[in-house]
Amino acid sequence: MSPMQRKKDRIDALAATAGTAGDIPDAGHVSESGGLSLIGSAWLRLRRNPVFLVGATITALFVLLAIFAPLIAPHSGTANPLIGQVTTNHPIPNPQSGYPLGGDNQGRDLLSRLILGSRQTLIVGVLATLAGLAGGLVLGTLAGSFGGRVDTVVMRIVDVMLSLPSLLLALAVATLFGQPSQWTLIIAISVVQIPIFARLLRGSMLSQRSSDHVLAARALGVKRGPITFRHMLPNSLGPVLVQATLVLAVSIIEAASLSFLGLGNPDDSSPEWGQMLGRAQDLFDIAPHIAFWPAGCIVVVAFGFTLMGESLREALDPRNRR
Amino acid sequence: MTAPSPAPATTDTLLSVRDLTVEFGTKGQTPFRAVDGVSFDVRPGQTVGLVGESGCGKSVTSLAIMGLLPKRGNKVAGSATFDGTDLLTLDDREMRDRRGRDVAMIFQDPLSSLNPVVSIGVQVAEVLQRHRGMKKSAAMAESRDLLDKVGIPDPSRRLKEYPHQLSGGMRQRALIAMALACKPRLLIADEPTTALDVTIQAQILNLLKELVVDSGTALIMITHDLGVVAGLCDEVNVLYGGRIVETAPRHELFASPRHPYTNGLLGSIPRLDGARNEQLAAIPGSVADNIPWTSGCAFAPRCSRAIDVCRAETPSLEQDSVAIEDHLLRCHNPWPTGGEA
Numbered sequence: 017m018s019p020m021q022r023k024k025d026r027i028d029a030l031a032a033t034a035g036t037a038g039d040i041p042d043a044g045h046v047s048e049s050g051g052l053s054l055i056g057s058a059w060l061r062l063r064r065n066p067v068f069l070v071g072a073t074i075t076a077l078f079v080l081l082a083i084f085a086p087l088i089a090p091h092s093g094t095a096n097p098l099i100g101q102v103t104t105n106h107p108i109p110n111p112q113s114g115y116p117l118g119g120d121n122q123g124r125d126l127l128s129r130l131i132l133g134s135r136q137t138l139i140v141g142v143l144a145t146l147a148g149l150a151g152g153l154v155l156g157t158l159a160g161s162f163g164g165r166v167d168t169v170v171m172r173i174v175d176v177m178l179s180l181p182s183l184l185l186a187l188a189v190a191t192l193f194g195q196p197s198q199w200t201l202i203i204a205i206s207v208v209q210i211p212i213f214a215r216l217l218r219g220s221m222l223s224q225r226s227s228d229h230v231l232a233a234r235a236l237g238v239k240r241g242p243i244t245f246r247h248m249l250p251n252s253l254g255p256v257l258v259q260a261t262l263v264l265a266v267s268i269i270e271a272a273s274l275s276f277l278g279l280g281n282p283d284d285s286s287p288e289w290g291q292m293l294g295r296a297q298d299l300f301d302i303a304p305h306i307a308f309w310p311a312g313c314i315v316v317v318a319f320g321f322t323l324m325g326e327s328l329r330e331a332l333d334p335r336n337r338r
Numbered sequence: 339m340t341a342p343s344p345a346p347a348t349t350d351t352l353l354s355v356r357d358l359t360v361e362f363g364t365k366g367q368t369p370f371r372a373v374d375g376v377s378f379d380v381r382p383g384q385t386v387g388l389v390g391e392s393g394c395g396k397s398v399t400s401l402a403i404m405g406l407l408p409k410r411g412n413k414v415a416g417s418a419t420f421d422g423t424d425l426l427t428l429d430d431r432e433m434r435d436r437r438g439r440d441v442a443m444i445f446q447d448p449l450s451s452l453n454p455v456v457s458i459g460v461q462v463a464e465v466l467q468r469h470r471g472m473k474k475s476a477a478m479a480e481s482r483d484l485l486d487k488v489g490i491p492d493p494s495r496r497l498k499e500y501p502h503q504l505s506g507g508m509r510q511r512a513l514i515a516m517a518l519a520c521k522p523r524l525l526i527a528d529e530p531t532t533a534l535d536v537t538i539q540a541q542i543l544n545l546l547k548e549l550v551v552d553s554g555t556a557l558i559m560i561t562h563d564l565g566v567v568a569g570l571c572d573e574v575n576v577l578y579g580g581r582i583v584e585t586a587p588r589h590e591l592f593a594s595p596r597h598p599y600t601n602g603l604l605g606s607i608p609r610l611d612g613a614r615n616e617q618l619a620a621i622p623g624s625v626a627d628n629i630p631w632t633s634g635c636a637f638a639p640r641c642s643r644a645i646d647v648c649r650a651e652t653p654s655l656e657q658d659s660v661a662i663e664d665h666l667l668r669c670h671n672p673w674p675t676g677g678e679a
């Protein structure tokens with residue numbers, strides 16, 4: 017089985033969980049007697065799920081860190097108080113009092129740059145995911161609403177996008193813009209995510225198309241617009257939004273790899289983890305710790321988002337209902 | 339072969355279905371006939387029953403009339419003339435304008451027929467905005483009145499609630515409100531009470547009788563339950579394997595059911611006045627044992643009265659020789675009048 021086929025199958029399996037979205041309110045629900053709603057029962061199960069708790073905690077800490085980074089960081093990200101300790105033989109200042117992780121090769125505080133880097137990393141991840149989501153929503157809605165020939169054409173385009181190795185596609189987009197920047201990074205990553213979201217949404221839209229409530233709405237003469245946007249789309253979004261959580265993790269890693277390859281923001285006055293990692297590679301022999309810290313942060317945060325996304329998906333999957 | 343049509347459609351006929359045939363199947367395969375030459379008439383204000391076991395083609399018949407069958411993978415033939423226009427020849431847009439305005443339909447499962455993420459009020463108002471061009475606020479006010487009319491208590495509150503917050507009976511009432519919002523001249527009810535419990539079933543049937551029958555709206559009542567037919571329908575069509583096997587006015591059908599299949603259906607109604615130890619007669623086998631109508635009577639393998647001719651010759655739908663009223667029958671060896679269950 018080709019990797020592309022595997023990718024497709026995984027997306028379609030996800031979409032299939034949306035096929036039953038129509039009966040979700042029934043399944044976990046006791047009507048009238050103040051019973052549980054869909055969200056309510058999912059939340060009850062999530063609250064008892066250690067996987068979700070760990071993921072959510074990591075995610076929450078990361079987001080808080082990113083928001084309050086300038087307040088938390090002990091030093092500025094651009095000042096170089098340790099520049100006096102940077103020598104040709106010993107380019108990386110050691111950890112010392114006031115600078116628990118030491119400095120970088122320009123005498124800047126490593127800890128402060130890590131903390132400040134969380135913000136840039138989050139911004140890139142979130143914007144890339146949102147852009148991918150937006151593109152996927154447009155294509156998926158087109159395919160799922162019109163079906164037939166439109167569906168065929170849109171899905172062939174999506175398949176082509178899906179078949180390109182994501183890093184290669186990202187590289188192409190980044191080089192297309194000539195000068196790499198934070199924005200080429202975001203565009204590159206989101207282009208890679210579009211086909212995943214599109215395929216996912218199209219799958220759940222198609223299962224909505226044949227659902228009872230859409231048939232009932234058509235039996236009342238409701239037009240295509242409202243059928244799509246009021247009856248199909250809102251009921252198809254569940255798996256797409258869960259996927260977005262998972263894509264956040266992928267985006268952060270992808271951003272790191274692109275920055276590492278020098279396709280990120282060249283200006284290091286606003287630090288970003290992938291970029292810090294990239295800069296650390298020349299000095300890896302002498303000072304592995306300056307690569308370790310940003311790499312560790314990326315892994316932990318991506319892990320957090322993945323745990324949260326997977327447990328959300330599990331909780332909202334009607335097949336897991338007891 | 340085609341069945342002889344019932345008496346030609348008279349001028350006061352609202353819907354006249356003639357030789358409706360629906361075939362499913364992709365190219366290359368032998369198509370499967372879900373509906374096979376079905377003809378019946380509905381007059382304004384009349385209630386016509388389509389009765390039969392699961393899989394006999396009741397829903398496909400109604401979806402074909404409504405133009406709601408999937409666009410691909412099926413072939414519809416025959417005609418369904420509504421007020422002078424053959425609905426089957428209308429294009430998508432014209433048919434869409436008629437649905438909900440001239441003809442409406444309610445379905446079996448009220449929960450899954452409602453959009454789970456949109457409030458009841460907005461769903462009812464949507465129909466009014468669509469066909470009567472009402473503004474949102476006016477449509478909401480009218481929706482409130484409609485919910486009130488279908489007997490939903492505290493309609494102002496229910497308007498803002500979501501389908502999962504309503505009981506099964508209330509959901510079906512809301513769907514009836516939506517179907518009747520634009521005062522259609524024909525309502526098709528596809529097993530509207532099957533998913534509800536018995537006490538609620540009676541309420542919903544009463545509601546339909548009150549709102550539909552008494553207001554002069556014609557009703558096609560689809561059911562597998564002859565009990566429902568007894569309480570509501572003027573005219574009954576019994577379907578088996580996609581064909582009508584017996585058609586008669588309600589009194590005639592209940593007084594002298596002639597087709598063994600109709601008798602079987604009648605025998606499977608529990609009777610409150612029946613003796614304690616009286617067994618419920620069920621029809622042996624199931625529609626799954628169905629054979630096509632091509633070689634003999636499709637019901638023959640399950641029929642207690644099957645004789646040789648039943649397996650050799652396909653019976654046609656003919657006026658019953660002994661009946662006084664209009665009574666069409668597709669059977670070689672029917673029960674004598676006043677047949678026993």
Ligand SMILES: Nc1ncnc2c1ncn2[C@@H]1O[C@H](COP(=O)(O)OP(=O)(O)OP(=O)(O)O)[C@@H](O)[C@H]1O
Binds near residue numbers: 362562
């Ligand atoms: N879209 C379809 N494609 C292929 N076959 C279909 C399709 N829809 C219905 N059928 C077939 O047509 C036959 C009649 O189905 P229909 O839904 O009309 O039965 P029904 O009388 O309404 O039964 P029930 O009481 O279970 O609702 C069935 O054998 C069914 O398998």
Ligand SMILES: [Mg+2]
Binds near residue numbers: 396397398528
């Ligand atoms: Mg049916």
